[in-house]
Amino acid sequence: MISREVCQRVLHKAISTGADYAEIFAENTTNHAISMIASKVDSIRDTVIAGAAIRVYKGMRSVMASTVDTSEEGLLKCAESAAEALGQGTAAMDIVLKERLFGDIHPVKIAPTSCSNKEKVEVLKAGYFAAKDYDESVVQVSGNLLDVDHNILIANTEGTYAQDRQIRTRIAISAVADKGTGTQTGFFGPGRRMGMEMFDIIDPKNVGVVAAKQAVTMAGAGYCPAGVMPVAIESGFGGVIFHEACGHGLEASSVAYGQSVFAGKLGQKIANEKVTAIDDGTIPNAWGSINIDDEGTPAQRNVLIENGILKSYMIDKFNGRRMGMASTGNSRRQSYRYTPTSRMTNTYIAPGTDKNEDIISSIEYGLYAASMGGGSVNPVTGEFNFSVNEGYMIRDGKICEPVRGAALVGKGSEVIQNIDMVGTDLDMGQGMCGSSSGSVPTNVGQPLIRVSTITVGGR
Amino acid sequence: MTFNEFKELVIAECAAQGITEYELYYQAGASTSVDTFQHSINEFTSSYSGGLCFRAIVGGKMGYASTEDLSPEQAKALVAKAVDSASVLEAEEQVFLGEGGQEYEPLEDRSYPLPTTEELIAKVLDTTEKIYAADPAVIDGCQTQGIIETSEVAIYNSKGLDLHHSSNAAGLIVVGVVTNGQEMSNDYQIKLGKLDEIDVDKLVAKAVNGAKEKLGGDVAPTGQYPVVFSPEAMCSLLQVYSSIFNSESAQKGLSKLAGQEGQVIAAPCVTLVDDPFHKDNPEPINFDGEGSPTHKKNVIENGVLNTLLYNLKTAAVAGKKTTGNASKGGYDSPVGIRPFTMYLENGTMTEEELLAKAGNGVLINDLNGLHAGADAVSGDFSLQSAGYMIENGKKTTYVKSFTVAGNFYDLLKNIVALANNCELPMAMGMTTFGSPSVLVDGLSVAGK
Numbered sequence: 024m025i026s027r028e029v030c031q032r033v034l035h036k037a038i039s040t041g042a043d044y045a046e047i048f049a050e051n052t053t054n055h056a057i058s059m060i061a062s063k064v065d066s067i068r069d070t071v072i073a074g075a076a077i078r079v080y081k082g083m084r085s086v087m088a089s090t091v092d093t094s095e096e097g098l099l100k101c102a103e104s105a106a107e108a109l110g111q112g113t114a115a116m117d118i119v120l121k122e123r124l125f126g127d128i129h130p131v132k133i134a135p136t137s138c139s140n141k142e143k144v145e146v147l148k149a150g151y152f153a154a155k156d157y158d159e160s161v162v163q164v165s166g167n168l169l170d171v172d173h174n175i176l177i178a179n180t181e182g183t184y185a186q187d188r189q190i191r192t193r194i195a196i197s198a199v200a201d202k203g204t205g206t207q208t209g210f211f212g213p214g215r216r217m218g219m220e221m222f223d224i225i226d227p228k229n230v231g232v233v234a235a236k237q238a239v240t241m242a243g244a245g246y247c248p249a250g251v252m253p254v255a256i257e258s259g260f261g262g263v264i265f266h267e268a269c270g271h272g273l274e275a276s277s278v279a280y281g282q283s284v285f286a287g288k289l290g291q292k293i294a295n296e297k298v299t300a301i302d303d304g305t306i307p308n309a310w311g312s313i314n315i316d317d318e319g320t321p322a323q324r325n326v327l328i329e330n331g332i333l334k335s336y337m338i339d340k341f342n343g344r345r346m347g348m349a350s351t352g353n354s355r356r357q358s359y360r361y362t363p364t365s366r367m368t369n370t371y372i373a374p375g376t377d378k379n380e381d382i383i384s385s386i387e388y389g390l391y392a393a394s395m396g397g398g399s400v401n402p403v404t405g406e407f408n409f410s411v412n413e414g415y416m417i418r419d420g421k422i423c424e425p426v427r428g429a430a431l432v433g434k435g436s437e438v439i440q441n442i443d444m445v446g447t448d449l450d451m452g453q454g455m456c457g458s459s460s461g462s463v464p465t466n467v468g469q470p471l472i473r474v475s476t477i478t479v480g481g482r
Numbered sequence: 483m484t485f486n487e488f489k490e491l492v493i494a495e496c497a498a499q500g501i502t503e504y505e506l507y508y509q510a511g512a513s514t515s516v517d518t519f520q521h522s523i524n525e526f527t528s529s530y531s532g533g534l535c536f537r538a539i540v541g542g543k544m545g546y547a548s549t550e551d552l553s554p555e556q557a558k559a560l561v562a563k564a565v566d567s568a569s570v571l572e573a574e575e576q577v578f579l580g581e582g583g584q585e586y587e588p589l590e591d592r593s594y595p596l597p598t599t600e601e602l603i604a605k606v607l608d609t610t611e612k613i614y615a616a617d618p619a620v621i622d623g624c625q626t627q628g629i630i631e632t633s634e635v636a637i638y639n640s641k642g643l644d645l646h647h648s649s650n651a652a653g654l655i656v657v658g659v660v661t662n663g664q665e666m667s668n669d670y671q672i673k674l675g676k677l678d679e680i681d682v683d684k685l686v687a688k689a690v691n692g693a694k695e696k697l698g699g700d701v702a703p704t705g706q707y708p709v710v711f712s713p714e715a716m717c718s719l720l721q722v723y724s725s726i727f728n729s730e731s732a733q734k735g736l737s738k739l740a741g742q743e744g745q746v747i748a749a750p751c752v753t754l755v756d757d758p759f760h761k762d763n764p765e766p767i768n769f770d771g772e773g774s775p776t777h778k779k780n781v782i783e784n785g786v787l788n789t790l791l792y793n794l795k796t797a798a799v800a801g802k803k804t805t806g807n808a809s810k811g812g813y814d815s816p817v818g819i820r821p822f823t824m825y826l827e828n829g830t831m832t833e834e835e836l837l838a839k840a841g842n843g844v845l846i847n848d849l850n851g852l853h854a855g856a857d858a859v860s861g862d863f864s865l866q867s868a869g870y871m872i873e874n875g876k877k878t879t880y881v882k883s884f885t886v887a888g889n890f891y892d893l894l895k896n897i898v899a900l901a902n903n904c905e906l907p908m909a910m911g912m913t914t915f916g917s918p919s920v921l922v923d924g925l926s927v928a929g930k
Contacts, residue, residue: 054814066571067571071559074531084525086527088527088528089529089530091532108526109526140569208859249926281621282668396855397854404668408866428864432885480928482888
């Protein structure tokens with residue numbers, strides 16, 4: 024994208040007013056999305072995102088400037104404005120950029136940009152009509168096939184000159200069912216850091232069936248009763264509970280500023296001893312995986328919590344300065360327009376030793392959350408919420424009737440103490456996580472778990 | 483390359499390819515923001531971005547393609563991609579481009595000179611000191627962010643449409659973080675406007691007091707209660723459920739309001755307005771995403787659904803005229819529909835009278851997790867809430883970590899009364915919501 028020589032000159036300009044660190048991030052991305060609704064291909068979006076951002080640090084100050092002009096002249100101008108904003112000073116720093124080659128741990132076989140719309144439409148239709156034809160109570164279906172070809176370049180005054188091509192594919196089907204007692208929506212949206220070969224392992228028809236089945240089941244359900252009760256949360260996207268209740272509070276963007284209930288607690292017991300939680304950007308071809316993060320640091324596997332003890336935060340370079348800690352390869356940004364910060368990659372609760380049947384049979388009266396929706400958290404207070412897309416009552420240790428409209432609320436620091444049973448079968452679910460540096464793909468995951476007590480919202 | 487230079491290349495490419503119906507939509511913006519940590523500047527960001535969306539009608543279908551890279555190669559690629567997209571589209575609704583030569587309401591000039599970067603930095607540092615001085619409970623983690631933004635939109639098409647709009651804004655975001663020794667809490671406030679006219683003391687007091695009130699508190703007891711939603715909380719609900727007034731949702735079976743125009747859908751005290759020129763909307767605009775003129779309208783009038791919101795395509799399907807509500811989520815989005823300033827009209831009671839009318843219930847002033855816990859299709863919601871118990875008509879104990887559940891369609895019918903304190907609490911961006919405090923009968927609260 025941009026040569027080493029140009030990067031070197033731009034970095035020199037960026038540090039000209041006394042910065043102790045400078046970085047160029049450039050990208051060229053193609054986003055492609057095909058949408059279906061009412062059984063027709065309704066719209067196709069194709070967007071080329073191209074630009075660069077320059078960041079400079081001086082001590083605890085950070086300046087970022089971005090531009091759509093990635094010519095040498097444009098970049099120099101951008102570097103100059105960043106340098107000016109930093110203030111006055113002079114810098115004497117030798118910048119020698121060395122090209123760093125990272126092994127691609129997420130090989131892609133079929134780049135989606137090389138496939139025609141017709142081929143993609145065929146795949147989407149297979150998923151779409153599997154949902155539409157699942158049951159006569161399915162009244163509407165919408166479907167999306169998304170692919171991203173995200174090319175990034177990072178060069179910094181520490182000598183890094185690195186590039187990565189991040190290709191992702193996702194199919195998402197949303198089905199609406201109505202059995203006369205109000206509509207209910209079912210959703211399934213698996214994705215991978217893969218090209219079109221993703222559909223060798225993910226059958227689009229199955230995606231449609233899962234979404235439709237959920238909608239049809241819930242359309243026949245009554246409302247979830249409200250109260251405080253034990254809850255069994257299924258594997259896969261159920262891991263959103265850790266993501267919201269704890270994950271965001273372990274990001275340096277909160278911890279470095281004291282804006283997290285988990286700040287200053289390294290080495291302390293913050294969770295039930297059954298809980299070991301990991302953030303791992305190196306899982307081959309997983310949705311949240313990266314070769315390098317958006318500051319050029321190689322992806323890592325970070326054990327966040329081990330048997331209830333807080334072991335590590337998720338850290339980017341800038342916030343790491345304030346914390347006196349090194350980057351953990353978690354710096355991420357949606358695009359060059361956003362200032363990167365510490366974010367999750369693939370974050371999950373590691374498998375435990377409890378059998379699934381023991382978890383269910385241990386609950387006399389409670390909720391089985393078979394499929395979770397999204398949620399949110401305030402990292403300062405740790406108060407979180409998330410919704411249950413598909414829930415069932417548990418009575419006398421048995422899964423009973425489906426219930427709709429359940430939400431779980433609580434405090435992160437309390438709920439991770441209350442995860443007192445952890446199953447053996449890990450699974451992951453895909454999401455887009457929104458925060459200050461934009462929307463980034465993340466995996467959440469866990470085996471089936473039991474939360475001994477939590478507030479269930481319903482009516 | 484500038485938009486105008488790029489436009490000429492695209493026009494030439496369309497002529498070469500024999501494409502006669504097309505449109506270019508350009509959106510660009512520059513922003514500067516500074517924020518603080520402790521007593522100094524932490525981050526400074528200045529960004530410029532711009533993108534162009536090309537769309538063309540080919541074989542009766544509307545193909546789209548977008549780019550931020552305004553280069554000669556992209557001018558050709560855009561046209562080719564849009565033509566290719568159109569060839570696989572199947573939707574049967576007729577598609578339209580806006581006509582040129584329409585009349586637009588003149589826009590009142592609300593612009594003001596933007597502060598310089600130095601002035602912005604000084605304001606942000608001064609505001610931060612005010613947060614620290616506001617209360618002994620204030621701790622590190624407080625932040626002030628100052629923003630300056632300029633943005634422009636241009637639409638040019640083959641039917642003679644050639645529109646341009648630019649706007650600018652400055653503002654402050656204040657985050658107060660406090661502790662009582664056992665726990666921390668926070669609150670944030672946003673205010674847009676001319677920096678030296680923003681009442682910083684009031685903004686800081688609101689953020690710090692807002693954070694302080696969330697310390698301690700109880701969990702609300704489970705039960706059915708009359709609920710008073712504060713203007714902020716009601717706006718959160720309106721934001722999620724504004725999509726039920728979208729004619730496209732209705733035509734696709736994703737809103738229950740399909741076929742309900744002219745019918746009673748809310749209590750008689752409810753009037754819901756959409757006004758592109760509202761005095762408190764910082765970004766009024768007189769044309770919509772298709773270049774149609776915008777205008778003020780009552781969506782619900784005294785409980786009756788007056789009209790849904792339409793663009794050219796959905797209006798043609800319904801045999802109506804567009805309401806001038808076409809919109810693009812981002813420059814690269816297909817044309818959809820959105821309100822401009824959507825607000826519930828004031829009632830006659832004061833907030834105190836409304837609480838007195840509620841008697842015993844819950845006042846909700848904070849709702850969270852709306853993207854997950856509120857289903858726009860069924861209308862069902864179950865949401866993390868905070869607020870106060872209402873006892874004998876007065877607000878008493880602070881309560882949090884509970885949920886409120888109900889259905890928005892039912893809620894509209896169960897509105898008992900509205901107060902006269904309408905606010906646009908988060909007036910930012912092109913779509914803004916406003917509401918007074920609203921008393922609703924019989925919602926489910928799940929707490930302890």
